[in-house]
Amino acid sequence: MYNLLANHKLKRSDNVDWKIEKIGEEKYVKVEGYVNHKRSKNYVALITTPHPKYKYSRQFLKFKTIDGEKYLPLSSIIDKGVYEIKFIYYTTGGHANAKLEGFYRAHLTQDTVILEPITEKEVLNIISSPQENLSLLSKVKEQVKRLNKEDLYKLQKFISNLIDQN
Secondary structure, eight states, X not given: OOOOOTTOOOOTTOOEEEEEEXXXXXXXXXXXXXXXXTTEEEEEEEEEEEEXXXXXXXXXXXXXXXXXXXXXXXXXXXXXXXXXXXXXXXXXXXXXEEEEEEEEEEEEOSSEEEEEEEOHHHHHHHHHOHHHHHHHHHHHHHHHTTOOHHHHHHHHHHHHHHHHHO
């Protein structure tokens, strides 16, 4: 477990804990480590399947800003899902200063999302395993039931692009 500090870079063995908060009627995950600067690159992406060109198919999650803080809807986080996370600041010299970078497996508890670091080899094993894919697929189906029409349309386009690529 760790507490993210301004100039702290995680060790690969550190778990990342993101707190779950209820804001209004919705539950959100407070994103720690987001770099709020024009020379930054921030994303959280669900790794779904192997991809012939890019190694992985990714579904990028959308951040929501609430009172100046970055959040992800809890409904977008899948228990035991595999995520690629990058929160990087680029210096004026072009050097990357990563606050958080790597592959993580999400574990949901009642009030926390625990992100366990995993290796690239583990990512490939998980997404290539038919049993893991069926398990993740059933969890994705549960999440789809909660989508609004606009998000459902985007998901349909995403899936049809995946099918076209294979």
